Amino acid sequence: MRNVLISGAGVAGGTLAWFLAREGWAVTVVERAPAPRAGGQAIDVRGVALDVVDRLGLGDRMRAVRTRMRGMSMVDGDGQELFRSEDHTFSSGRLDSDDIELLRDDVVAMLLEASDVEYVFGDSITALTEEAHGVRVEFEHGGFRTFDLVIGADGLHSVVRRLAFGPEEEFTRHLGQYLAIFPAPNFLGLEDWQVWFRHENVGGAVYPVRDNTELRVTLGFGSDPLPRHDVEGQKRLIAERLGGLGWEVPKLLEAMAAADVFYFDAMAQVHLDRWSTGRIALVGDAGYCASALSGQGTSLALVGAYVLAQELGRASHEEAFAAYERRMRPFVALNQALATENPQGPASEESVERAKNAISLA
Numbered sequence: 079m080r081n082v083l084i085s086g087a088g089v090a091g092g093t094l095a096w097f098l099a100r101e102g103w104a105v106t107v108v109e110r111a112p113a114p115r116a117g118g119q120a121i122d123v124r125g126v127a128l129d130v131v132d133r134l135g136l137g138d139r140m141r142a143v144r145t146r147m148r149g150m151s152m153v154d155g156d157g158q159e160l161f162r163s164e165d166h167t168f169s170s171g172r173l174d175s176d177d178i179e180l181l182r183d184d185v186v187a188m189l190l191e192a193s194d195v196e197y198v199f200g201d202s203i204t205a206l207t208e209e210a211h212g213v214r215v216e217f218e219h220g221g222f223r224t225f226d227l228v229i230g231a232d233g234l235h236s237v238v239r240r241l242a243f244g245p246e247e248e249f250t251r252h253l254g255q256y257l258a259i260f261p262a263p264n265f266l267g268l269e270d271w272q273v274w275f276r277h278e279n280v281g282g283a284v285y286p287v288r289d290n291t292e293l294r295v296t297l298g299f300g301s302d303p304l305p306r307h308d309v310e311g312q313k314r315l316i317a318e319r320l321g322g323l324g325w326e327v328p329k330l331l332e333a334m335a336a337a338d339v340f341y342f343d344a345m346a347q348v349h350l351d352r353w354s355t356g357r358i359a360l361v362g363d364a365g366y367c368a369s370a371l372s373g374q375g376t377s378l379a380l381v382g383a384y385v386l387a388q389e390l391g392r393a394s395h396e397e398a399f400a401a402y403e404r405r406m407r408p409f410v411a412l413n414q415a416l417a418t419e420n421p422q423g424p425a426s427e428e429s430v431e432r433a434k435n436a437i438s439l440a
């Protein structure tokens with residue numbers, strides 16, 4: 079039986095694990111976090127990615143827990159409403175669309191529960207050596223194992239990419255923004271309504287989830303690349319940049335200080351000339367992160383994992399990696415372009431429609 083190691087138990091890793099196990103591979107997934115990672119915003123499953131979640135058998139469960147926003151308003155730094163909409167929100171686009179907006183935590187939990195493979199939490203790859211018939215992999219917690227293939231599904235800061243392709247700086251393009259995302263109790267009393275706020279180059283969004291019991295808060299600021307910070311340093315940066323704002327921002331900053339679950343990252347894209355080398359390949363953000371600004375990171379991860387597994391079920395790994403790349407390149411290019419099309423907000427509806435369907439799963 080052919081065996082594969084997937085680094086990263088996120089959307090790309092969980093999806094690939096499911097489809098490769100179905101193709102008869104022995105699958106091991108190594109995840110650096112001690113347990114599936116919580117937190118994050120509502121993310122979107124759109125266009126062709128809807129077929130992928132249906133093929134995973136998870137489409138109906140995902141539709142059942144989708145967000146059900148009535149609309150959104152945009153306010154300025156003092157809380158004055160600038161506009162409101164009951165047709166669309168910035169996070170999900172048109173409210174009458176068939177696309178599914180749901181929490182990232184729910185997607186990952188469903189994927190991990192559905193795939194009957196070996197998950198190793200709390201460890202990470204430290205070295206990869208290509209041998210004649212496999213890849214020798216060393217782990218942070220000691221020991222080594224040999225796999226036929228190794229796939230990096232370990233996100234924007236992929237360790238597989240660094241070890242097999244080179245340093246992160248060579249492949250990442252900073253998009254000039256940083257975002258923090260964290261949950262908080264719904265102290266604003268929002269009911270299925272999003273509020274976005276912006277003042278000069280800082281801003282954010284807040285909306286209720288889980289039957290309006292909880293808020294997901296996004297706070298961000300524009301900046302050139304900054305040195306890495308620990309969580310306390312990241313929270314300090316956000317507090318400094320948004321400290322002068324009115325509206326409910328002071329309360330949101332208090333909630334951030336108390337948040338145990340906290341995600342912070344640069345908005346950045348990953349661009350590589352190739353997504354495989356020998357027996358090692360990349361999928362999802364590790365290979366072609368489009369950034370949260372594209373609204374398509376999750377759909378790219380779902381579709382990329384599906385196409386890669388499909389090609390590995392048809393041919394040798396050399397041919398499969400080449401076919402995966404050939405099919406995915408145009409789809410990735412159109413979706414990455416969504417992040418940069420409109421510096422003031424989301425891409426146009428026409429561009430999203432075109433990009434989300436620009437690949438065939440046949």
Ligand SMILES: Cc1cc2nc3c(=O)[nH]c(=O)nc-3n(C[C@H](O)[C@H](O)[C@H](O)COP(=O)(O)OP(=O)(O)OC[C@H]3O[C@@H](n4cnc5c(N)ncnc54)[C@H](O)[C@@H]3O)c2cc1C
Nearest residue numbers: 086088089090109110118119232233237362363370375379
């Ligand atoms: C906690 C979290 C919250 C997020 N919130 C949002 C959001 O609100 N909005 C948005 O648009 N996108 C968000 N993202 C990114 C979004 O999930 C991805 O863009 C998209 O789903 C593509 O998925 P992916 O599987 O390629 O990458 P990811 O979802 O980033 O998954 C990568 C996985 O690899 C793991 N990993 C990282 N390094 C290693 C390592 N060395 N060894 C093993 N495992 C490793 C990570 O812990 C993670 O579980 C978030 C990601 C995370 C991890």
